[in-house]
Amino acid sequence: MVAARITVNGEEKQISPAAPHTTVLEFLRDRGLTGTKEGCAEGECGACSVLVARPGVNKPTDWVAVNACLVPVAALDGQEIITSEGLATAGEPGKPPTLHPVQEEMALRGGSQCGYCTPGFVCSMAAEYYRPDRCAHADTAGGTDAEHGPNGFDLHALSGNLCRCTGYRPIRDAAFAVGTPTDEDPLAQRREQASPAPVATEYTRDDSVFLRKGTLAETLRLLRERPDAVVVAGSTDWGVEVNIRSRRADCVVAVDRLAELRELRVESDHIEIGAALTLTEIERRLDGAVPLLAELFPQFASRLIRNGATLGGNLGTGSPIGDSPPVLLALEASVLLADADGEREVPLAEYFTGYRQSVRRPGELIRAVRIPLPLSPVAAFHKISKRRFDDISSVAVAFALDIGDGIVRKARIGLGGVAATPIRALATEAALEGTPWTAETVEAAARILQGEGTPMNDHRASAAYRSAMLGQSLLKLYAQTTEAVSS
């Protein structure tokens, strides 16, 4: 097997002697590329943002910004990244480099004071600068609003970057001022060629190993031999465990590039979404085809996290406050579980068995999530958290309702944050179905919804607040649907 290597700013570097758990951030800084900063080491601040060449949605390659503090460098064996140092173009000998257009705008508009956050901001900004369909949105589809610039720049691209001293206005001004990449721009040209293919990796140091196999079958055989292995996809959960809780694994198996886990198929009676597609890829490929998922994505973490996070990882953690389970429960999704013996389909409503526990057996992988069609027309996802973006849910409620002739024909409601597992609000669903969609019935159902689950008091919210939010959420949905009808 060839020694593990990564291309950084066009230069190939050996990953050795980094440990298998060494993050991309640590690797870069150890090699003198100290532009990439560590603020939090848990995906919250974006100071560590770098660009990775990934298979594109509209072009052969997309430049995708990710949190270097969460990804093990061994996971990027054979891959190509650009750091803030690689954005500028080298000048004549003895002359300073030419700033990249996003760096230029940040400098011109006073987007940087202490500068600690700036390398991360410019990398996130550069990813949006190179987004192939960005300019298509310029001054269209409602044009400029608080979150979109006249140049099509989507401010959500910066939702995972924090700045403590400059203030966001000048940064937003810079983002909304960037133009279009020229034909000579080397990173724009790079998008026209394929991104590096995944390579099989066996990277061992001391007693631990990072493994990536080329196919699902090989991976499943490996997991049968090593049931102790930790599976990683985007590493947005596992990376936090490694950095903040000092977790280490003797064997880590990467599944994020497995082609069998990266398919998205729309069939006549269902949509199947590969477990290792990132949330950004799903969002862009579905392009609103599943409105409930379209409501979920902007409320899930930040763009930086969504560029790595997968549905397999969100269900794999079994967390009761994961945001996709309530949505997938309301959509009546099922989970396709694969092991070396074959595959089985489990309704998500039967998947979770206890706090962070599921029916998934050792050696089994989530291959895909299947959403039955047709979808119920009334869909809403209400995430109650302290901040609007980049925050963990205190309570999450997903609704999928079919209302015809003023009667609720079908109601599916998924809840997060009110029990040891994500749950369906079965009593509320039963109370709504077959009844008129009126203020009286909705108020009665909201009282039932308030009593669903067994919410707890914790640092995010009290049990009473969580219950109150459940009820409010149905009342809010009613207000939204009646506003839509009357407007």
Ligand SMILES: Cc1cc2nc3c(=O)[nH]c(=O)nc-3n(C[C@H](O)[C@H](O)[C@H](O)COP(=O)(O)OP(=O)(O)OC[C@H]3O[C@@H](n4cnc5c(N)ncnc54)[C@H](O)[C@@H]3O)c2cc1C
């Ligand atoms: C700053 C920050 C903000 C966040 N905000 C949110 C949020 O708003 N909402 C939310 O729900 N979550 C949030 N998260 C948590 C995390 O991003 C999600 O849970 C994400 O979906 C995990 O996906 P991943 O691919 O990165 O998982 P990984 O970290 O790679 O893996 C997570 C777990 O899932 C298992 N796993 C991964 N893939 C599979 C598979 N195919 N089959 C079986 N098991 C698998 C792994 O073994 C591991 O135990 C946040 C995390 C951070 C760091």
Ligand code: FES
């Ligand atoms: S160091 Fe804060 S997100 Fe990586």
Ligand code: FES
């Ligand atoms: S410029 Fe100081 S943190 Fe942003």
